[in-house]
Amino acid sequence: YSTVYWLGKDTLRVSAALFAENRRRLCEGLRAKQGLQPKSLVLLQGGEQKQRYCTDTDVVFRQESFFHWTFGVTEADCYGAVDVDTCKAFLFIPKLPESYATWMGEIYPKEHFKEKYALEEVHYTCDVSWTDTKNATNFRGVNTDSGSVTREASFEGISRRLLKTDMELEVLRYTNRISSEAHKEVMKHVSAGQKEYEMESLFRHYCYSQGGMRHTSYTCICGSGHNSSVLHYGHAGAPNDKTIQDGDMCLFDMGGEYYCYSSDITCSFPANGKFTPDQKAIYEAVLKSSRAVLAAIKPGVKWSDMHRLADRVHLEELIKVGILRGNLDDMMKVHLGSVFMPHGLGHLLGIDVHDVGGYPEGTERIDEPGLKSLRMGRVVQERMVLTVEPGIYFINHLLDKALASEQQSGFINNEVLARFRGSGGVRIEDDIAVTADGVELLTCVPRTVEEIEAFMADRNPEKSFSPTVSSEKF
Amino acid sequence: YSTVYWLGKDTLRVSAALFAENRRRLCEGLRAKQGLQPKSLVLLQGGEQKQRYCTDTDVVFRQESFFHWTFGVTEADCYGAVDVDTCKAFLFIPKLPESYATWMGEIYPKEHFKEKYALEEVHYTCDVSWTDTKNATNFRGVNTDSGSVTREASFEGISRRLLKTDMELEVLRYTNRISSEAHKEVMKHVSAGQKEYEMESLFRHYCYSQGGMRHTSYTCICGSGHNSSVLHYGHAGAPNDKTIQDGDMCLFDMGGEYYCYSSDITCSFPANGKFTPDQKAIYEAVLKSSRAVLAAIKPGVKWSDMHRLADRVHLEELIKVGILRGNLDDMMKVHLGSVFMPHGLGHLLGIDVHDVGGYPEGTERIDEPGLKSLRMGRVVQERMVLTVEPGIYFINHLLDKALASEQQSGFINNEVLARFRGSGGVRIEDDIAVTADGVELLTCVPRTVEEIEAFMADRNPEKSFSPTVSSEKF
Numbered sequence: 001y002s003t004v005y006w007l008g009k010d011t012l013r014v015s016a017a018l019f020a021e022n023r024r025r026l027c028e029g030l031r032a033k034q035g036l037q038p039k040s041l042v043l044l045q046g047g048e049q050k051q052r053y054c055t056d057t058d059v060v061f062r063q064e065s066f067f068h069w070t071f072g073v074t075e076a077d078c079y080g081a082v083d084v085d086t087c088k089a090f091l092f093i094p095k096l097p098e099s100y101a102t103w104m105g106e107i108y109p110k111e112h113f114k115e116k117y118a119l120e121e122v123h124y125t126c127d128v129s130w131t132d133t134k135n136a137t138n139f140r141g142v143n144t145d146s147g148s149v150t151r152e153a154s155f156e157g158i159s160r161r162l163l164k165t166d167m168e169l170e171v172l173r174y175t176n177r178i179s180s181e182a183h184k185e186v187m188k189h190v191s192a193g194q195k196e197y198e199m200e201s202l203f204r205h206y207c208y209s210q211g212g213m214r215h216t217s218y219t220c221i222c223g224s225g226h227n228s229s230v231l232h233y234g235h236a237g238a239p240n241d242k243t244i245q246d247g248d249m250c251l252f253d254m255g256g257e258y259y260c261y262s263s264d265i266t267c268s269f270p271a272n273g274k275f276t277p278d279q280k281a282i283y284e285a286v287l288k289s290s291r292a293v294l295a296a297i298k299p300g301v302k303w304s305d306m307h308r309l310a311d312r313v314h315l316e317e318l319i320k321v322g323i324l325r326g327n328l329d330d331m332m333k334v335h336l337g338s339v340f341m342p343h344g345l346g347h348l349l350g351i352d353v354h355d356v357g358g359y360p361e362g363t364e365r366i367d368e369p370g371l372k373s374l375r376m377g378r379v380v381q382e383r384m385v386l387t388v389e390p391g392i393y394f395i396n397h398l399l400d401k402a403l404a405s406e407q408q409s410g411f412i413n414n415e416v417l418a419r420f421r422g423s424g425g426v427r428i429e430d431d432i433a434v435t436a437d438g439v440e441l442l443t444c445v446p447r448t449v450e451e452i453e454a455f456m457a458d459r460n461p462e463k464s465f466s467p468t469v470s471s472e473k474f
Numbered sequence: 475y476s477t478v479y480w481l482g483k484d485t486l487r488v489s490a491a492l493f494a495e496n497r498r499r500l501c502e503g504l505r506a507k508q509g510l511q512p513k514s515l516v517l518l519q520g521g522e523q524k525q526r527y528c529t530d531t532d533v534v535f536r537q538e539s540f541f542h543w544t545f546g547v548t549e550a551d552c553y554g555a556v557d558v559d560t561c562k563a564f565l566f567i568p569k570l571p572e573s574y575a576t577w578m579g580e581i582y583p584k585e586h587f588k589e590k591y592a593l594e595e596v597h598y599t600c601d602v603s604w605t606d607t608k609n610a611t612n613f614r615g616v617n618t619d620s621g622s623v624t625r626e627a628s629f630e631g632i633s634r635r636l637l638k639t640d641m642e643l644e645v646l647r648y649t650n651r652i653s654s655e656a657h658k659e660v661m662k663h664v665s666a667g668q669k670e671y672e673m674e675s676l677f678r679h680y681c682y683s684q685g686g687m688r689h690t691s692y693t694c695i696c697g698s699g700h701n702s703s704v705l706h707y708g709h710a711g712a713p714n715d716k717t718i719q720d721g722d723m724c725l726f727d728m729g730g731e732y733y734c735y736s737s738d739i740t741c742s743f744p745a746n747g748k749f750t751p752d753q754k755a756i757y758e759a760v761l762k763s764s765r766a767v768l769a770a771i772k773p774g775v776k777w778s779d780m781h782r783l784a785d786r787v788h789l790e791e792l793i794k795v796g797i798l799r800g801n802l803d804d805m806m807k808v809h810l811g812s813v814f815m816p817h818g819l820g821h822l823l824g825i826d827v828h829d830v831g832g833y834p835e836g837t838e839r840i841d842e843p844g845l846k847s848l849r850m851g852r853v854v855q856e857r858m859v860l861t862v863e864p865g866i867y868f869i870n871h872l873l874d875k876a877l878a879s880e881q882q883s884g885f886i887n888n889e890v891l892a893r894f895r896g897s898g899g900v901r902i903e904d905d906i907a908v909t910a911d912g913v914e915l916l917t918c919v920p921r922t923v924e925e926i927e928a929f930m931a932d933r934n935p936e937k938s939f940s941p942t943v944s945s946e947k948f
Contacts, residue, residue, distance in 0.1 A: 007669065008715070056828055057826060074711075098871070101869070201682035208675035218531050219532055
């Protein structure tokens with residue numbers, strides 16, 4: 001495959017072979033399925049160009065993820081098909097009106113797209129008799145987080161997205177490398193008096209100008225101080241608009257995406273570059289659980305056990321800090337860990353930041369506090385890419401509920417806890433690829449207290465990376 | 475009104491009085507309408523938080539424009555109502571589940587939103603009997619550009635959006651000032667060898683970090699060389715991914731938005747900071763038409779006449795350059811101007827970049843080349859805000875059509891034209907507010923050839939604006 005996607009300069013070259021390999025895996029999976037009709041076709045609808053509400057303002061297009069995984073096509077309003085027997089790929093593109101050449105640019109012939117994406121056949125959607133497809137299986141399902149309708153939840157063939165090929169891993173390494181550098185850029189420039197959104201802006205700018213990432217994988221979370229305990233901070237109701245204060249911990253959860261492949265990284269650090277003893281205690285508790293989990297992950301372990309391991313380490317450490325007291329096993333029984341880490345330990349990562357397939361068909365989430373928020377319920381397998389993102393947060397309404405709970409309140413030393421209330425939270429989030437006997441860490445940012453303090457000590461807020469010198473990285 | 479929207483630092487403070495005034499104008503307009511029932515309510519649905527396709531990845535929320543104009547509320551999933559008799563404003567907010575406090579942040583009481591937006595009443599959507607609203611008039615219509623269904627096209631009351639109040643003008647001055655500075659930042663940093671998207675990224679970063687603009691008003695158009703003739707370059711099929719070359723003209727059409735108020739600015743300049751004689755000739759032709767139009771605009775003139783004026787100046791100048799020859803009036807009769815400027819001269823600007831109400835109910839666009847693309851068909855009125863964006867482009871398929879046209883080909887000197895083919899195009903786009911006897915120019919960027927060359931002469935691509943010093947502006 002001489003065909004590559006490349007945004008120039010130091011950005012990654014991605015071969016069209018990546019998607020041919022995905023199609024091969026898709027067909028292989030389908031052929032292994034019982035009851036598949038001969039001459040079957042997989043038909044996928046690509047993303048449509050949308051406008052803001054009732055206006056003519058285009059929303060910046062981002063390809064639909066299943067379609068991207070299968071074809072790697074960046075244009076809007078396409079369809080695609082794969083012949084399961086032969087793996088031949090068919091792309092169906094809109095026949096553009098002449099006015100397109102005036103407003104949108106050159107109208108390329110079908111042959112252009114055939115070469116651009118190394119596909120077997122390209123046709124115009126208007127030239128196809130779509131009635132042939134009315135027997136197509138309906139693969140729609142429901143996303144367990146958002147309730148949105150998905151096209152494919154129970155489509156076993158496409159759950160190949162679970163495991164990443166070497167070529168996909170290469171892209172995920174790249175998105176992690178650029179996003180890690182962008183986080184470091186932010187750490188180099190953060191200071192009291194700035195708005196949280198200035199850091200979001202700097203992150204986005206680094207990812208796009210240095211890494212070709214027009215989109216982030218999700219809305220940037222830039223919480224400082226108390227806001228660092230708001231797990232999904234940064235949305236329209238809380239748009240990263242607080243002024244960062246000198247004593248604040250920052251929790252910045254941000255990831256860029258390249259050619260639709262995601263990253264998902266959280267760095268927690270003091271805005272002024274120096275941990276207080278209390279900040280250090282909580283940070284190191286989370287780091288300990290992060291490192292314990294990373295050391296334990298390997299093919300065959302249950303992901304829910306990794307979540308429980310993180311909970312256990314957090315509770316142990318919170319006992320040492322003095323916030324908790326009593327027997328660890330008894331704490332585990334009453335799910336005390338979920339008071340401090342109400343979210344799941346981590347999730348599959350790929351084309352979507354919360355990648356599909358976390359639960360095998362017919363299985364359900366464990367109905368326990370904390371674990372019910374775990375987006376991945378499988379046994380860990382080689383070539384899975386996952387986030388490992390333990391955290392400890394001081395969320396007032398959860399603390400109040402725990403203190404009001406007969407089962408939980410006895411474990412809590414309210415006097416010590418009071419010292420930590422309002423301080424926010426700490427999350428340490430790395431992306432990993434599961435190897436034959438452990439993990440490959442894709443994220444590379446300062447992680448220990450010493451590393452962070454040393455890295456931030458020689459900050460120079462005046463000196464930004466030059467937008468014209470892409471090789472100058474910190 | 476002590477209630478203000480403000481993103482800190484040097485960003486603009488916008489009083490809630492702006493929206494109270496809009497509601498007053500809305501009610502006044504409706505009460506003047508014949509046949510309005512007493513005790514009428516205007517009911518508007520705010521924007522909904524959407525996800526990417528079938529995933530749980532939130533799209534960054536941007537409020538629906540009519541709702542924003544009326545209430546200034548930034549949160550998703552609300553409704554609002556205005557009592558036409560009294561101008562009282564009612565906001566209906568979702569009753570949030572307890573889990574919101576863990577994931578999204580503090581759950582504020584209704585009183586919080588009443589104060590935050592200075593509204594008369596706030597209720598939960600679930601507490602309202604919505605059956606009362608079934609007699610509401612259906613105000614839906616169709617956007618003439620996108621074909622999307624709009625809520626309000628024929629709703630005369632809301633066409634008050636046509637004319638801007640002093641408070642709205644203040645916001646539009648701000649969005650223009652910040653976006654102008656961002657364009658200048660780009661001009662200071664552009665150079666051959668860079669990717670067009672690096673300039674998009676720098677623009678967005680400046681607007682957001684210095685101006686609090688999380689969104690741009692539309693997808694950034696960063697065309698260099700031949701791409702500068704692609705009117706809506708920058709979309710998914712042409713995503714600003716060309717490398718800028720030394721001899722290129724750049725046409726950068728970009729605008730940021732603050733609190734949903736838009737800007738829309740185009741700067742055209744040579745990538746290396748120095749015009750060639752041919753580049754200068756075309757640029758000055760466009761500047762001449764821009765300045766002729768700006769001098770002619772005042773209340774009472776027909777916007778379509780302004781478009782024709784721009785065409786006429788372009789043709790005059792293209793005769794001087796030698797590309798055209800013959801009688802100017804004859805050229806106008808065969809619409810030769812539209813070969814070089816196929817788009818409209820400009821459009822209304824406000825909360826939407828192509829703001830509503832360009833054509834009064836019952837009127838249609840003029841069915842002539844060029845004029846059929848004009849988004850505004852009204853007589854100019856004081857307090858309209860408009861773009862003035864003449865351009866001359868060398869678009870091969872339009873030139874070929876003109877050369878094949880019996881009516882048009884005789885006017886074209888193909889030998890001279892050949893020299894300009896492939897060079898792209900020039901657009902000069904300013905935003906203006908119509909005053910009692912002329913215009914207020916909202917955009918402030920270098921415009922003459924001399925200004926541009928002088929401004930770009932002391933470029934320093936190494937020195938970016940500091941993301942931490944908001945007062946340091948060029």
